Amino acid sequence: MESPTSLTQGAYVELRSELLACRFAPGEKLKIDDLCRRFAVGSSAVREALSRLASEGFVVSEPQRGFRVAPLSxxxxxxxxxxxxxxxxxxxxxxxxxxxxxxxxxxxxxxxxxxxxxxxxxxxxxxxxxxxxxxxxxxxxxxxxxxxxxxxxxxxxxxxxxxxxxxxxxxxxxxxxxxxxxxxxxxxxxxxxxxxxxxxxxxxxxxxxxxxxxxxxxxxxxxxxxxxxxxxxxxx
CATH class of the missing domain: 1.20.120.530 (GntR ligand-binding domain-like)
Structure with a gap:
């Protein structure tokens, strides 16, 4: 059984790859439940991955509203x-x-x-x-x-x-x-x-x-x- 750390890292790597490849549109809302199903991991792993990606500038965290893909300009x-x-x-x-x-x-x-x-x-x-x-x-x-x-x-x-x-x-x-x-x-x-x-x-x-x-x-x-x-x- 995979550890929580490895699950979070796996979700981070996969989501980061898809963000770089623009498989999510700039500004698109990232829904936790959808990502859990997409990457076959729990919500805690997805949330940690999203928080890490937000710190790197690929995702924007909106208080009380969740996460969105960072815009392009x-x-x-x-x-x-x-x-x-x-x-x-x-x-x-x-x-x-x-x-x-x-x-x-x-x-x-x-x-x-x-x-x-x-x-x-x-x-x-x-x-x-x-x-x-x-x-x-x-x-x-x-x-x-x-x-x-x-x-x-x-x-x-x-x-x-x-x-x-x-x-x-x-x-x-x-x-x-x-x-x-x-x-x-x-x-x-x-x-x-x-x-x-x-x-x-x-x-x-x-x-x-x-x-x-x-x-x-x-x-x-x-x-x-x-x-x-x-x-x-x-x-x-």
């Missing part, structure tokens, strides 16, 4: 992207300065995995594959890991995860074609060449371009959409 995305650029830049600079042969090998492996993972689960619907989403996460994580700063890496992970919500939400609506292989390859090559200035500039361009794509996909219109109108989940 244009201004929040712009702020998030600018802060993320700063933190990713610091991580990348530190990694280039401190990363050894093990870090270099991991960057090469992560780039190889990313470039050889099929991008689309459904290209017509603009839905990225889960495998690509994971490879993409690992690539950015490995690039930063060489900086050897637990606090910077913690902040980077938090910002990355919040950025992913916007990517999943807006992906099906985007019509912009990008050469993501080239973007990722150039960042990795500059990092491996110990060219901090170029690597950071390319990373900033990459992140700001992603934000622009999301903003150009009519995020402002969908901010006003009914809460029941759920977008198709995507990643990448």
């Amino acid at each position: 244009i201004e929040a995305l712009r702020d998030l992207t600018n802060v993320r650029c700063n933190i990713e830049g610091l991580c990348l600079q530190g990694a280039i300065e401190k990363g050894g042969i093990e870090w270099q090998s991991q960057v090469v492996a992560a780039l190889h995995r990313l470039s050889h993972t099929p991008v689309w689960a459904d290209k017509a619907a603009r839905r990225y594959s889960n495998e690509y989403a994971k490879a993409h996460e690992i690539f950015h994580e490995v690039l930063a890991a060489g900086c050897d700063s637990p606090w910077l890496l913690h902040l980077r992970e938090m910002l990355f995860n919040h950025s992913e919500r916007y990517r999943w939400f807006s992906g099906p609506f985007s019509k912009v074609e990008r050469d993501l292989d080239r973007e990722h390859r150039e960042i990795a090559e500059a990092a491996l060449a110990r060219d901090s200035k170029r690597a950071v500039a390319l990373m900033n361009e990459h992140l700001q371009k992603t934000a622009s794509v999301i903003l150009d996909s009519s995020l402002s219109e969908r901010e006003q959409a009914p809460k029941s109108a759920k977008p198709r989940a995507v990643s990448g």
Whole structure:
């Protein structure tokens, strides 16, 4: 029999994954009973998971009214992207300065995995594959890991995860074609060449371009959409 702690952790992991994938619409009310049935756990495990997710900013706790999915907004995305650029830049600079042969090998492996993972689960619907989403996460994580700063890496992970919500939400609506292989390859090559200035500039361009794509996909219109109108989940 599973312990209460493991049940809570399981509910947290599953619910967090579904929130990041936008399987719940921004602003949607999260009903305890529905979540208990969905994840086959008790109400205490769900409440603890929701409280933890609220502390991380993925859920909003409303006194006497329960929990809702955290909203998305244009201004929040712009702020998030600018802060993320700063933190990713610091991580990348530190990694280039401190990363050894093990870090270099991991960057090469992560780039190889990313470039050889099929991008689309459904290209017509603009839905990225889960495998690509994971490879993409690992690539950015490995690039930063060489900086050897637990606090910077913690902040980077938090910002990355919040950025992913916007990517999943807006992906099906985007019509912009990008050469993501080239973007990722150039960042990795500059990092491996110990060219901090170029690597950071390319990373900033990459992140700001992603934000622009999301903003150009009519995020402002969908901010006003009914809460029941759920977008198709995507990643990448």
